[in-house]
Amino acid sequence: MKNLKYITSLIVAALIFSCSTENDLIDLDTLSAPTNISALTTVTQDNTGKVTFLPRGEGVTQYIIYYGDGTTDPAYVNPGGTVDHIYKEGIYTARIIGTTVNGKTTEQKQQVEVSFKSPENLVVTIENDLAVSKKVNVKASADYALFYDVYFGEAGVSAPVSANNGEIASYTYANAGVYTIRVVSKSAAIKTTEFTKVFTVTVVNKPFTSAPTPPNRQATDVISIYGSKYTNVAGTNFFPDWGQAGQGSSWAEFDLNGDKMLNYIKLSYQGVALADGTTIDVSGMEYLHMDVWTADLEKIETSLISKTNGEKPVVKSLTANQWTSIDIPVSAFTSQGLTVADIFQLKFVGTPWAGGSVFIDNIYFYKTPAALIELPIDFESTTLTYSWSGFGSSSYGAIPASVVTNPDKSGINVSNKVVKIEKPSGAQVWAGASLDLDSKIDFSKGTKVKVAVWSPKVGATILFKTEVSTSPKDGNGNPTVFVEVQGTTTVANTWEIITFDLTTASSFSAANSYDRVILFPDFNVGGTGTSYYFDDIKQSN
Incomplete structure (x- = not known):
């Protein structure tokens, strides 16, 4: 019988999809597995152990519930529906499985405690939401409790908001003001445990996050x-x-x-x-x-x-x-x-x-830019300003970094302009320079970055780094979303191409909005008064 229920649900769903026009046909293989699977579990206060499951989730065609008490047959519940089950006193682990019309599933385990003792050691926190005006969040937990009801005390609203023991119940008031909030913690016992507090509901009157960061612009x-x-x-x-x-x-x-x-x-x-x-x-x-x-x-x-x-x-x-x-x-x-x-x-x-x-x-x-600093970069534009920012001098200040005339127009690089990064005597081992891009890197053009490098010595480590400038900062103020790849020079006083394969770094993700390029010449070696030149930063597959 249980298999028939499941098959019937799929047939109904299939019929619904079949009613679509040819242009509206849905590829079922593209549907994602369900998300946010849970269940509100409530119990009657009559010492019977009767628990009601209200499963919840997104993208669900049907729920399957395994009670976790040795019952062989699971329950099948349609979205919005409930199912009851009688437990003996004890603590159980139920399994709530959400299924889609294409058979994909997501499972969530949930503890169900059935006790004929009334809740004890009730702890309640009531807080104004930091982000939403007049919204109050309540969290209640107690020993032996399965769930709790919150009566928020707004005139004309008699129904409580229910939540599982230890989870959050929220409510948004029509008006700020002073309200009496009553929390009723419940187990399978007839007796409940209550908490009441007079609480002032406030309006959020200042932002708690910064405004969006503007894009890089010339x-x-x-x-x-x-x-x-x-x-x-x-x-x-x-x-x-x-x-x-x-x-x-x-x-x-x-x-x-x-x-x-x-x-x-x-x-x-x-x-x-x-x-x-x-x-x-x-x-x-x-x-x-x-x-x-x-x-x-x-x-x-x-x-x-x-x-x-x-x-x-x-x-x-x-x-x-x-x-x-x-x-x-x-x-x-x-x-x-x-x-x-x-x-x-x-x-x-x-x-x-x-x-x-x-x-x-x-x-x-x-205004809309006439040109953008974006990969590939060859430093030949007469309208763009390539504002390289050097860092890591002996005093932790800026080291010289700027676009200059190519000092060695020979071999593989006869272009007119290149970027020069100096590493003065005493500069930090991590000295380098960064350039903000006007648009994020498009990895459909390749996940390898090739750079023309002119080094005064063989065996110098060149570290290429790209980062998301708007990502959260670490303790030194540096973005925390980045990728680093190293290469090594093989010739001195001449141009060569070094390839940096970003996919070799575990932190790399093509989904990240990398918008800054950073070059570290002779990485991990202190400054000795030398200069390095770079050109033609471009992507390849």
Whole structure:
């Protein structure tokens, strides 16, 4: 009988798929295995040991439950359904298996404790969610308990939220305020154990993560007003106030673990004023970008203000409790008749008026680049600026690294421009130089990197490194997602090609967004006052 149930489910699913049109046919082999498999297990408080399973998961056609108490036949449950089982007192390991229409499965084991003792040693934590306003997370655990109910105390809401013992139950209130939260911990016993607390539900009023990191751009393709990625227009006043203090409006520079951002409080209207006599011509730019975070504003109105003919606004909606990235076409201002060749102020207006606060970061104008620093790189472009950053001098500062005229136009490399990395006397064994790319490396073009190298000696180790510049930083401030491969020079004072096979490094993944190239000449050897030259960094298979 159990096999018939399973086969019937597959037939029904197959019939559903067969009703699709020819153009809508689904390749079942491409369907992934189910994810997030679990089950809410509840027990009746009547000393019978009756446990109800409510299986949960994503991408599931049918659940199979093995009770773990020696029962031979499993239960088959459709999504959204439940099944009951009578246990004797004890602790069991149930198996919840989610299946897809193509037969793929995912299994999750779950402990089921059936005790006719009432829960003991109940421990409850109640916390406001750090990311979502008015959301409260409750976690309760007790000896002998199987699950618990939470009554969050909001008027008109009588049904509890249930969770397995030791797991989290969450609830989002309509309004912030003070509520009485009651937790009822339950076992198979008739008697339950309760905990009650008067709790203040709050609004999240500041970001807990940084705004998205802007992409690498050429200096000619961006005019930055505020942010740490690009060079900002000097002397800007970020709180001219314009008489808004009377509205209760104010300003601060918020510091989130070293990442600074503008914070306009009770925003009526505030803004940015360039230094006296300073204007910027943004007619050659295509967009104004800003990243905005708010807990309580619905919209932000942004105006560019021209010395010639006043100001024009553009309104954008905001999503609460997360960063909203805004890109406004410059044409949205010029189409209203605004002259954008002499912008000297930007103005921000909140909706509702003086009713909430915003955090703003990465204010800049930009345009689509005419050319990008991306692999392959030959340093011959007359429009790109190859900004190599050297590091590892004897004082841990920068070592010289720059694009120069090819000092040895012979052999395999007769190009005009190359990059020179010096390793002065006393430089660290790990001295080198890095170059930010304007786009991530596309590994469909190959996972090997070839570099033309000119070394003053045979046997010098050349370390090639590429990293994801936006990945979390280690204790020294270096990105933690990277790949390193070494090569060795075989000739001196002449050009040769060294190949770095990235797949030989265990940390390599083609899915990572590597966007920085780093070269370490004569790696693991201290500086002796020599220079190394590199050119034609390109991919191959």
